[in-house]
Amino acid sequence: MNSVADAKDMKFGIVVAEWNAEITEPLLNGAYQTLLKHGANEDNIVKKYVPGTFELTLGAQFLAEYTDVDAIIVLGCVIQGETRHFDYICQGVTQGVITLNMKYNKPVIFGVLTTNTLQQAKDRAGGKHGNKGDEAAFSAIQMVALKNSLNK
């Protein structure tokens, strides 16, 4: 794995779903701390909440439109239930994030857990499988560095 770029001069937006907050808050904490660890300045990190994962796309679009962030991280957690709601939310946010990446030519990083159980989500939000928020922050930094290396 390449070494992580210096995030000192980078600006980030983080959009967090409040649904399943016991998972999304640790994801947020992981992402935030990882950005700081790699040199980002607290003043250059905008955090915003949306009700659920379905709203992450529009929340990210607001940040892309109304702020000057270099990259956006969306954080959510969808847990399989008894109905097909899970599929619609997952499909919606995945397609939405892809569209935003292309529309704004800006990294919009997918930090959404899509699990069968709450335990699987806990395992990936600071548990035995690490913290996907950390990974999302890492991806954001690396993608901004890639873009910067091409002189935008």
Ligand code: DLZ
């Ligand atoms: C409605 C709903 C359900 C059933 N499950 C989840 C979930 O597991 N994770 C999540 O982030 N949000 C869920 N939501 C809420 C939707 O994302 C959305 O907020 C509502 O459908 C309102 O648009």
